[in-house]
Amino acid sequence: VRAQFPAFNVSALNGKAFFENAGGSYACGRVIDRLTRYYRERKVQPYAPYEASRLGGAEMDEARARLAAMLGVETEELSFGPSTTQDAYVLAQAFAELLKPGEAIVVTDQDHEANSGPWRRLSARGIEVREWKLDPETGRLPLEGLARLLDE
Structure with missing residues:
Protein backbone atom coordinates (compact mmCIF):
# COMPACT_ATOMS: atom_id res chain seq x y z
CA VAL A 1 0.00 0.00 0.00
CA LEU A 78 -24.74 10.99 -7.45
CA SER A 79 -23.76 14.57 -6.84
CA PHE A 80 -20.24 15.91 -7.04
CA GLY A 81 -19.16 19.15 -5.43
CA PRO A 82 -16.01 21.12 -4.75
CA SER A 83 -15.66 19.95 -1.14
CA THR A 84 -17.51 18.02 1.51
CA THR A 85 -17.71 21.21 3.56
CA GLN A 86 -19.51 23.11 0.82
CA ASP A 87 -21.65 20.11 -0.07
CA ALA A 88 -22.86 19.77 3.55
CA TYR A 89 -23.71 23.47 3.60
CA VAL A 90 -25.65 23.29 0.32
CA LEU A 91 -27.52 20.17 1.46
CA ALA A 92 -28.46 21.75 4.80
CA GLN A 93 -29.70 24.87 3.02
CA ALA A 94 -31.82 22.74 0.69
CA PHE A 95 -33.34 20.92 3.67
CA ALA A 96 -33.96 24.26 5.38
CA GLU A 97 -36.53 24.94 2.68
CA LEU A 98 -38.21 21.56 3.24
CA LEU A 99 -38.23 21.27 7.03
CA LYS A 100 -40.85 23.04 9.11
CA PRO A 101 -40.33 24.63 12.53
CA GLY A 102 -40.62 21.93 15.17
CA GLU A 103 -39.27 19.18 12.92
CA ALA A 104 -35.95 17.70 13.93
CA ILE A 105 -32.63 16.56 12.57
CA VAL A 106 -29.97 14.45 14.30
CA VAL A 107 -26.24 15.14 14.43
CA THR A 108 -23.61 13.39 16.50
CA ASP A 109 -21.28 14.83 19.07
CA GLN A 110 -18.45 13.38 16.97
CA ASP A 111 -19.07 15.34 13.76
CA HIS A 112 -16.58 17.85 12.44
CA GLU A 113 -17.88 21.41 12.54
CA ALA A 114 -17.95 21.44 8.74
CA ASN A 115 -20.60 18.72 8.86
CA SER A 116 -22.61 19.51 11.97
CA GLY A 117 -22.41 23.32 11.82
CA PRO A 118 -24.68 23.80 8.79
CA TRP A 119 -27.28 21.53 10.40
CA ARG A 120 -26.98 23.13 13.85
CA ARG A 121 -27.54 26.57 12.33
CA LEU A 122 -30.97 25.42 11.15
CA SER A 123 -32.10 25.86 14.77
CA ALA A 124 -32.36 29.59 13.98
CA ARG A 125 -35.26 28.63 11.67
CA GLY A 126 -37.03 26.67 14.41
CA ILE A 127 -35.65 23.26 13.44
CA GLU A 128 -34.87 21.14 16.49
CA VAL A 129 -31.31 19.81 16.46
CA ARG A 130 -30.88 16.59 18.43
CA GLU A 131 -27.46 15.26 19.35
CA TRP A 132 -26.60 11.56 19.26
CA LYS A 133 -23.90 11.13 21.90
CA LEU A 134 -20.94 8.81 21.98
CA ASP A 135 -20.88 6.22 24.75
CA PRO A 136 -17.63 7.07 26.59
CA GLU A 137 -17.29 3.49 27.86
CA THR A 138 -17.41 1.82 24.44
CA GLY A 139 -16.32 4.65 22.16
CA ARG A 140 -19.35 3.92 19.96
CA LEU A 141 -22.58 5.64 19.04
CA PRO A 142 -25.17 3.30 20.58
CA LEU A 143 -28.18 2.49 18.40
CA GLU A 144 -30.50 2.73 21.39
CA GLY A 145 -29.31 6.31 21.82
CA LEU A 146 -30.28 7.06 18.24
CA ALA A 147 -33.64 5.33 18.63
CA ARG A 148 -34.55 7.72 21.47
CA LEU A 149 -33.90 10.69 19.17
CA LEU A 150 -36.06 9.58 16.26
CA ASP A 151 -39.68 10.54 15.77
CA GLU A 152 -42.31 8.10 14.55
Missing part, protein backbone atom coordinates in the same frame (compact mmCIF):
# COMPACT_ATOMS: atom_id res chain seq x y z
CA ARG A 2 2.76 2.45 0.92
CA ALA A 3 4.26 2.06 -2.56
CA GLN A 4 1.11 3.67 -3.99
CA PHE A 5 1.93 6.94 -2.19
CA PRO A 6 4.92 8.85 -3.61
CA ALA A 7 5.23 10.95 -0.46
CA PHE A 8 6.54 7.94 1.41
CA ASN A 9 9.61 7.89 -0.81
CA VAL A 10 10.72 11.08 0.96
CA SER A 11 13.25 10.22 3.65
CA ALA A 12 11.60 12.49 6.24
CA LEU A 13 8.47 10.33 6.00
CA ASN A 14 10.09 6.90 6.16
CA GLY A 15 8.55 4.75 8.87
CA LYS A 16 5.74 7.22 9.54
CA ALA A 17 2.01 6.51 9.49
CA PHE A 18 -0.56 9.21 8.83
CA PHE A 19 -4.12 8.85 10.10
CA GLU A 20 -5.37 12.22 8.99
CA ASN A 21 -8.38 13.19 6.92
CA ALA A 22 -9.08 14.48 3.43
CA GLY A 23 -8.05 17.97 4.51
CA GLY A 24 -4.49 16.87 5.14
CA SER A 25 -3.82 13.43 3.69
CA TYR A 26 -1.27 12.36 1.12
CA ALA A 27 -2.68 11.38 -2.26
CA CYS A 28 -1.79 8.15 -4.03
CA GLY A 29 0.18 8.26 -7.27
CA ARG A 30 -2.81 7.54 -9.51
CA VAL A 31 -4.73 10.48 -8.07
CA ILE A 32 -1.71 12.75 -8.53
CA ASP A 33 -1.32 11.56 -12.13
CA ARG A 34 -4.99 12.18 -12.94
CA LEU A 35 -4.97 15.61 -11.31
CA THR A 36 -1.77 16.54 -13.14
CA ARG A 37 -3.33 15.55 -16.46
CA TYR A 38 -6.47 17.47 -15.61
CA TYR A 39 -4.56 20.68 -14.85
CA ARG A 40 -2.35 20.30 -17.93
CA GLU A 41 -4.89 19.10 -20.49
CA ARG A 42 -8.51 19.20 -19.31
CA LYS A 43 -9.08 22.31 -17.16
CA VAL A 44 -11.79 23.63 -19.46
CA GLN A 45 -15.57 23.77 -19.47
CA PRO A 46 -16.69 20.21 -20.26
CA TYR A 47 -18.93 19.22 -23.17
CA ALA A 48 -18.03 22.10 -25.50
CA PRO A 49 -17.39 21.27 -29.19
CA TYR A 50 -13.59 20.97 -29.05
CA GLU A 51 -11.32 18.05 -28.21
CA ALA A 52 -10.03 18.99 -24.72
CA SER A 53 -13.55 19.83 -23.61
CA ARG A 54 -15.00 16.65 -25.11
CA LEU A 55 -12.32 14.55 -23.39
CA GLY A 56 -12.86 16.35 -20.08
CA GLY A 57 -16.58 15.66 -20.24
CA ALA A 58 -16.00 12.02 -21.17
CA GLU A 59 -13.66 11.56 -18.19
CA MET A 60 -16.22 13.14 -15.86
CA ASP A 61 -18.87 10.77 -17.22
CA GLU A 62 -16.52 7.81 -16.77
CA ALA A 63 -15.77 8.79 -13.16
CA ARG A 64 -19.48 9.14 -12.41
CA ALA A 65 -20.26 5.75 -13.99
CA ARG A 66 -17.44 4.00 -12.12
CA LEU A 67 -18.45 5.46 -8.76
CA ALA A 68 -22.11 4.62 -9.36
CA ALA A 69 -21.19 1.02 -10.18
CA MET A 70 -19.01 0.78 -7.08
CA LEU A 71 -21.84 2.11 -4.87
CA GLY A 72 -24.59 0.17 -6.63
CA VAL A 73 -26.59 3.29 -7.53
CA GLU A 74 -27.67 5.07 -10.70
CA THR A 75 -25.44 7.86 -12.01
CA GLU A 76 -28.32 10.31 -11.58
CA GLU A 77 -28.27 9.59 -7.84
Whole structure:
Protein backbone atom coordinates (compact mmCIF):
# COMPACT_ATOMS: atom_id res chain seq x y z
CA VAL A 1 0.00 0.00 0.00
CA ARG A 2 2.76 2.45 0.92
CA ALA A 3 4.26 2.06 -2.56
CA GLN A 4 1.11 3.67 -3.99
CA PHE A 5 1.93 6.94 -2.19
CA PRO A 6 4.92 8.85 -3.61
CA ALA A 7 5.23 10.95 -0.46
CA PHE A 8 6.54 7.94 1.41
CA ASN A 9 9.61 7.89 -0.81
CA VAL A 10 10.72 11.08 0.96
CA SER A 11 13.25 10.22 3.65
CA ALA A 12 11.60 12.49 6.24
CA LEU A 13 8.47 10.33 6.00
CA ASN A 14 10.09 6.90 6.16
CA GLY A 15 8.55 4.75 8.87
CA LYS A 16 5.74 7.22 9.54
CA ALA A 17 2.01 6.51 9.49
CA PHE A 18 -0.56 9.21 8.83
CA PHE A 19 -4.12 8.85 10.10
CA GLU A 20 -5.37 12.22 8.99
CA ASN A 21 -8.38 13.19 6.92
CA ALA A 22 -9.08 14.48 3.43
CA GLY A 23 -8.05 17.97 4.51
CA GLY A 24 -4.49 16.87 5.14
CA SER A 25 -3.82 13.43 3.69
CA TYR A 26 -1.27 12.36 1.12
CA ALA A 27 -2.68 11.38 -2.26
CA CYS A 28 -1.79 8.15 -4.03
CA GLY A 29 0.18 8.26 -7.27
CA ARG A 30 -2.81 7.54 -9.51
CA VAL A 31 -4.73 10.48 -8.07
CA ILE A 32 -1.71 12.75 -8.53
CA ASP A 33 -1.32 11.56 -12.13
CA ARG A 34 -4.99 12.18 -12.94
CA LEU A 35 -4.97 15.61 -11.31
CA THR A 36 -1.77 16.54 -13.14
CA ARG A 37 -3.33 15.55 -16.46
CA TYR A 38 -6.47 17.47 -15.61
CA TYR A 39 -4.56 20.68 -14.85
CA ARG A 40 -2.35 20.30 -17.93
CA GLU A 41 -4.89 19.10 -20.49
CA ARG A 42 -8.51 19.20 -19.31
CA LYS A 43 -9.08 22.31 -17.16
CA VAL A 44 -11.79 23.63 -19.46
CA GLN A 45 -15.57 23.77 -19.47
CA PRO A 46 -16.69 20.21 -20.26
CA TYR A 47 -18.93 19.22 -23.17
CA ALA A 48 -18.03 22.10 -25.50
CA PRO A 49 -17.39 21.27 -29.19
CA TYR A 50 -13.59 20.97 -29.05
CA GLU A 51 -11.32 18.05 -28.21
CA ALA A 52 -10.03 18.99 -24.72
CA SER A 53 -13.55 19.83 -23.61
CA ARG A 54 -15.00 16.65 -25.11
CA LEU A 55 -12.32 14.55 -23.39
CA GLY A 56 -12.86 16.35 -20.08
CA GLY A 57 -16.58 15.66 -20.24
CA ALA A 58 -16.00 12.02 -21.17
CA GLU A 59 -13.66 11.56 -18.19
CA MET A 60 -16.22 13.14 -15.86
CA ASP A 61 -18.87 10.77 -17.22
CA GLU A 62 -16.52 7.81 -16.77
CA ALA A 63 -15.77 8.79 -13.16
CA ARG A 64 -19.48 9.14 -12.41
CA ALA A 65 -20.26 5.75 -13.99
CA ARG A 66 -17.44 4.00 -12.12
CA LEU A 67 -18.45 5.46 -8.76
CA ALA A 68 -22.11 4.62 -9.36
CA ALA A 69 -21.19 1.02 -10.18
CA MET A 70 -19.01 0.78 -7.08
CA LEU A 71 -21.84 2.11 -4.87
CA GLY A 72 -24.59 0.17 -6.63
CA VAL A 73 -26.59 3.29 -7.53
CA GLU A 74 -27.67 5.07 -10.70
CA THR A 75 -25.44 7.86 -12.01
CA GLU A 76 -28.32 10.31 -11.58
CA GLU A 77 -28.27 9.59 -7.84
CA LEU A 78 -24.74 10.99 -7.45
CA SER A 79 -23.76 14.57 -6.84
CA PHE A 80 -20.24 15.91 -7.04
CA GLY A 81 -19.16 19.15 -5.43
CA PRO A 82 -16.01 21.12 -4.75
CA SER A 83 -15.66 19.95 -1.14
CA THR A 84 -17.51 18.02 1.51
CA THR A 85 -17.71 21.21 3.56
CA GLN A 86 -19.51 23.11 0.82
CA ASP A 87 -21.65 20.11 -0.07
CA ALA A 88 -22.86 19.77 3.55
CA TYR A 89 -23.71 23.47 3.60
CA VAL A 90 -25.65 23.29 0.32
CA LEU A 91 -27.52 20.17 1.46
CA ALA A 92 -28.46 21.75 4.80
CA GLN A 93 -29.70 24.87 3.02
CA ALA A 94 -31.82 22.74 0.69
CA PHE A 95 -33.34 20.92 3.67
CA ALA A 96 -33.96 24.26 5.38
CA GLU A 97 -36.53 24.94 2.68
CA LEU A 98 -38.21 21.56 3.24
CA LEU A 99 -38.23 21.27 7.03
CA LYS A 100 -40.85 23.04 9.11
CA PRO A 101 -40.33 24.63 12.53
CA GLY A 102 -40.62 21.93 15.17
CA GLU A 103 -39.27 19.18 12.92
CA ALA A 104 -35.95 17.70 13.93
CA ILE A 105 -32.63 16.56 12.57
CA VAL A 106 -29.97 14.45 14.30
CA VAL A 107 -26.24 15.14 14.43
CA THR A 108 -23.61 13.39 16.50
CA ASP A 109 -21.28 14.83 19.07
CA GLN A 110 -18.45 13.38 16.97
CA ASP A 111 -19.07 15.34 13.76
CA HIS A 112 -16.58 17.85 12.44
CA GLU A 113 -17.88 21.41 12.54
CA ALA A 114 -17.95 21.44 8.74
CA ASN A 115 -20.60 18.72 8.86
CA SER A 116 -22.61 19.51 11.97
CA GLY A 117 -22.41 23.32 11.82
CA PRO A 118 -24.68 23.80 8.79
CA TRP A 119 -27.28 21.53 10.40
CA ARG A 120 -26.98 23.13 13.85
CA ARG A 121 -27.54 26.57 12.33
CA LEU A 122 -30.97 25.42 11.15
CA SER A 123 -32.10 25.86 14.77
CA ALA A 124 -32.36 29.59 13.98
CA ARG A 125 -35.26 28.63 11.67
CA GLY A 126 -37.03 26.67 14.41
CA ILE A 127 -35.65 23.26 13.44
CA GLU A 128 -34.87 21.14 16.49
CA VAL A 129 -31.31 19.81 16.46
CA ARG A 130 -30.88 16.59 18.43
CA GLU A 131 -27.46 15.26 19.35
CA TRP A 132 -26.60 11.56 19.26
CA LYS A 133 -23.90 11.13 21.90
CA LEU A 134 -20.94 8.81 21.98
CA ASP A 135 -20.88 6.22 24.75
CA PRO A 136 -17.63 7.07 26.59
CA GLU A 137 -17.29 3.49 27.86
CA THR A 138 -17.41 1.82 24.44
CA GLY A 139 -16.32 4.65 22.16
CA ARG A 140 -19.35 3.92 19.96
CA LEU A 141 -22.58 5.64 19.04
CA PRO A 142 -25.17 3.30 20.58
CA LEU A 143 -28.18 2.49 18.40
CA GLU A 144 -30.50 2.73 21.39
CA GLY A 145 -29.31 6.31 21.82
CA LEU A 146 -30.28 7.06 18.24
CA ALA A 147 -33.64 5.33 18.63
CA ARG A 148 -34.55 7.72 21.47
CA LEU A 149 -33.90 10.69 19.17
CA LEU A 150 -36.06 9.58 16.26
CA ASP A 151 -39.68 10.54 15.77
CA GLU A 152 -42.31 8.10 14.55
